[in-house]
Amino acid sequence: MDKNLEPIVKNIQEKFGAALEEFREEAHLFLKPEQIVDALTLLRDESNFELLSALTATDYWPQTAPRFHVIYQLTSLEKNLSLQIRVPVNGDSPKVPTVTGIYASANWRERELLDMFGIEVEGHPDPRRILMPEDHEGHPLRKDYPLGYEEPQFSFNYDEIDLRKPYAKE
């Protein structure tokens, strides 16, 4: 871990009782969903983490408690530091509070979270799907969502496959 990052991590650990994991010089802090807004506000205002580089999740299915880790990757341009915050959430009705008030870029990223993982974001100003069509069922990046494919149609079997293709027909 970077020497300049140590006091910042220590501060968060003391204030929120966060667990720390280190791998290849990267620091990952584990927080509870209800702490994330306070922690990110603190990091942005006092430690110059002005950029939310990424906001995503990982699905650990079939494990259910916690099933997901919601991941916030922060960057400080001024101090040239990176910090990752992970928020474990359970599989039944996964929920995190929105951080759009702290980083505006979280708006689209949280819509992606909702779309791809079905993790509800409380207080989001615009909770619509972002990449998948509005009427799509399921959340593609969940591990229990199968990886599908499209049958290639050739001239000899075009009509046969066309009949069972699930797209809108006249």
Next chain:
Amino acid sequence: MSQIEEVSIEKFKHLVSARALTGETMLLNMGPQHPSTHGVLRLLLELDGEIVVNCIPDIGYLHTGIEKNMEAKTYQKAEVMTDRLDYMNTMGNNLAYVMAVEKLVDLDVPARAQGLRVILTELQRIASHLVWLGTSGLDLAAMSMFLYCFREREQILDIFELVSGQRMMTTYFRPGGVWRDVPVEFEKAVRDFIKIFPKRIDEYESLLTKNPLFIDRMVDIGHLSKEVALQYGVTGPSLRASGVNWDLRKARPYCGYEQYDFNVPTRTEGDTYARYLVRIDELRESLKIVEQALNKLPLGPVRSENRKFVPPPRSEIGVSMEALIHHFKLWTEGFPAPKASVYSAVESPRGELGLMLEGDGGPKPLRVHLRTPSFDNLGVLSQIVKGHLVADLVAILASIDIVLGDIDR
């Protein structure tokens, strides 16, 4: 499923102004098949006459599930998916991916491979900026720019074909090095380009930089302040045009960028013209890096000797039993990566291209997340077009240089 549902304004009520509900302003779709959106992007515009009141981007038309697909492939095979991500920056995407894999499994890369990586990603940056310059010129009715820029881009694509056999979907960088050493013609091809290109940049500039029509369309249009840019996660040339000196090649050097002497062009105006000037300067800086890297390019191996992760060369397979076993194991099973997560980022032509790679102890990644710069850069669009004309929206969209393959993944 056969009826076409009528889209009601109810769905977008929270995004448009109150005047749209009474019909005072007009809602208009721009795209998804509009040439100036540079791909398939739909912009729902709320217009007061010619003036944009609100702009609601609708993305996902090009979503191909690249992250999901990568999670179903081994570490070597997943790399081809990264080419299809941002198709203007295939070498850069390969670099981001192989660097993440190398960080995850702790793999060394020989110096010659690092040098080649720098040369080719910088050529790719030039090619990407040329497409941007050509298409944004086209959007502003500078028709001939497109032809000139594609002429030079062709030369770069020829170099890519020379080294990898492919013009666009290169997959040339591999975990632990590059696919194979470059052919002897490589050096001359790059030197030819280095010789010809500075004059060509001057040519582009003489056509555009002081052209009054061009300046009219660009200056004071789409102002992006430093604070808004950071709030919305904008990175790359668009951020540097707003006065933030942040370039991952300088801030966190990778692939030996610290050995090369180059500047990071920045501007403070934050308008469309500033973004144009920053990218033009970046063309020159990238060329400087290519030249230095080519002069310094050491001889030696181009792939790591660590046989647990890198397949042995063809010549060894016939004579060594171990080499044959390694070859077989690597191409049937793949290599395992530890149960941990890394985040590694590179500076793509559009900004911070980050890759979050999480292994589960097996040969396939548990999670691949691509932090693509265009996604965040497009997010800020609705903020910077407010109050401008529809025609200016085209200029602004061109200036933030989005690639829809990069956004929709």
